[in-house]
Amino acid sequence: MTLTRPDLAAMGAYVPGRSIPGAIKLASNEVPYGPLPGVLEAITAAAVDTHRYPDMGVVALRDKLAARSTVDPSRVATGCGSVALAEHLVRVTCLERQDEVMYAWRSFEAYPIIAAAAGSTSLRVPNRPDHGHDLAAMAAALTPDTRLVFVCNPNNPTGTAIRRAELDVFLDAVPESTLVVLDEAYREFVTDPAVPDGLECYGDRPNVVVLRTFSKAWGLAGLRIGYLIGSPEVAGAVRKVVTPFSTSALAQSAALAALDAGEEMRNRVELVVSERERLSTALRKVTPDVPESQGNFVWLPLGDRSAAFGAACEAQRVIVRVFQGDGVRVTVGTPEENDAFLAAAEPALGQP
Numbered sequence: 556m557t558l559t560r561p562d563l564a565a566m567g568a569y570v571p572g573r574s575i576p577g578a579i580k581l582a583s584n585e586v587p588y589g590p591l592p593g594v595l596e597a598i599t600a601a602a603v604d605t606h607r608y609p610d611m612g613v614v615a616l617r618d619k620l621a622a623r624s625t626v627d628p629s630r631v632a633t634g635c636g637s638v639a640l641a642e643h644l645v646r647v648t649c650l651e652r653q654d655e656v657m658y659a660w661r662s663f664e665a666y667p668i669i670a671a672a673a674g675s676t677s678l679r680v681p682n683r684p685d686h687g688h689d690l691a692a693m694a695a696a697l698t699p700d701t702r703l704v705f706v707c708n709p710n711n712p713t714g715t716a717i718r719r720a721e722l723d724v725f726l727d728a729v730p731e732s733t734l735v736v737l738d739e740a741y742r743e744f745v746t747d748p749a750v751p752d753g754l755e756c757y758g759d760r761p762n763v764v765v766l767r768t769f770s771k772a773w774g775l776a777g778l779r780i781g782y783l784i785g786s787p788e789v790a791g792a793v794r795k796v797v798t799p800f801s802t803s804a805l806a807q808s809a810a811l812a813a814l815d816a817g818e819e820m821r822n823r824v825e826l827v828v829s830e831r832e833r834l835s836t837a838l839r840k841v842t843p844d845v846p847e848s849q850g851n852f853v854w855l856p857l858g859d860r861s862a863a864f865g866a867a868c869e870a871q872r873v874i875v876r877v878f879q880g881d882g883v884r885v886t887v888g889t890p891e892e893n894d895a896f897l898a899a900a901e902p903a904l905g906q907p
Contacts, residue, residue, distance in 0.1 A: 566671045569664060572876050572886075578869070579895055581886040582876040584711070584741075584852050586774050588823050588889075590809075594774070597812035601804050609804035612794075616807050619814055620782055624754055630784050632793040635801045637740055637768040637781030640793065641705070642669045644764060644783070647792040648702040648734050649675040655698060658705040659688040661712065661881050663738065666705050675702070686846045686856060687715035690725040697729065704729065707738040708753070709745060712876065712884035713856075714848025719751040726757060734789065737765045740781075741850035743772035743824050744831070750849060754784055761786045769806075771851060772824050773813045780806040827851045831887045837897055841904040855904075856882040864903050871899035 572582025590598075613633045621628040634640040642665075645656055649670075656670035657678040670677045680696055683689045688710060697704075706725075709716040729735055737753035751757070753765040764785035769775040780802055783790065813820070834853050838845045846854055857864050858880060865877035873896050876884040885896060 560674075562671070562674075566668065569668055573874050575869070575872075575874055578872040578874050579888065579892045580874045581888050581892065581896055582874045582884075583776070584771060584850070584884075584886045585776050586772060586823060586827065586851065587892065588826070589774065591774050591813045591816035591819055591823075593812040593816055594809050597808040598805050601808035604804060607804070608800050609802065609807060611800050613802050613807055616802075616810055617782075619811060620784075623814070624758075624784055626754075626758065626784055627787070629787040630790050631782060632785075632790045632797065633780065633782045633802050634793075634797055635781075636770060636779045637738065637766040637783070638663075638665050638669075639779075639797075639801070640766055640781055640783045641665065641736065641738065642672070643793045643796050644734065644736055644789070645669050645673045645675060645703060646796050647789070649673050652676060653700050655701040656703050656705070657693060657696065657701055659693065659707065659710065661878060662688075662705070662707045663711045664878075676700070682710075682713065682715075685715065686710075686713040686854060688717055690717065690721055694725055694728040697733065701733050703734045703736060705736050705738055707740075708750070709741045709849035711740065711850065712852065712878060712882070713846060713854045714850045714852060715846050715854075716745060716747060716750040716849040718747070718749040719756060720749075722751060722757075726760065726763065729762065731762050733762060735760075735763050737763060739765055740768045740771055742767065743820070744828060744851050745849045746828055747847075747849055758784065761788070764789055769810050769813060772820055772827075773810070774820075774823075775806065775809055775813060778803070778806040778809050780810050827887050830890060830893050834885070834887060834893055834897070838900065838904070841901055852884050852886045854882055854884055858882065864900075867903035868896065868899045871895070873899045 617628045617631040654675045658666040660679040680693045757763045768781040862879045
């Protein structure tokens, strides 16, 4: 007899990007330019009251996010990163083992973990040959038991993005009883005008929720804070199940300060996008099937060569994120970091 659920023995654990002292880390999709202006000062000021509990309702931040998105605060929920909110959304929609959570694969590796932890059933729909979501296949795979669908746009780890015409068709095919979660953690890095902003285009749909994070473009990965915008019903349910006080006072203060530094955030995003295009162009000279990325990373579909490539990079003190059997994700770093990666990658990719 075991003390824990037997089904969890077969469940894989989340694998974070590795850090090695002295090596260049391009494995976790972090932005390399440090905290935004005003953030450190806000954290320092908030630290004086760390003996007090934070505002559990996250009222000031929710109000500010609501105003920026022109929605009522009742439609906003915050959490310990957008991944925690994804977990809460499964908790508020899935109750029975037969309840299904659908997602593309390969996509964000937390999705199957979240579904398994909730005791629900995963529906994995393989990506198209171009590494993007196969929305037609996902629509065809919907069943009466499908309670929630994750759509990662842009997709992590492949960087591919779904354009509006295709997403319109898919959303129209999803029944009103199924919640669609548009995971837009990398929205700020999107440059393709045909890729829709989920809040602007689908915010009026009761069965659509949009996830956003402060961990990427806003530079707060270490403080763990994200938010969702959905219907008052869904957002209210999530606020009920969120771990009490899980959005720390430091994270709340930092997020408020970061939002005031929007211009600098956009300047940094432009640097990342420029380097993303430079990396993609260089890599396609030796690996032509590198897909267009709309995130702050690029995807190398190396299949069974992935682990060997990752080891070759590590031997040159550059750490990338390996998904053995599928590919390698490389975070866009500073120009100097990217140069070091290319110096390691180009000879490795030239090997048979």
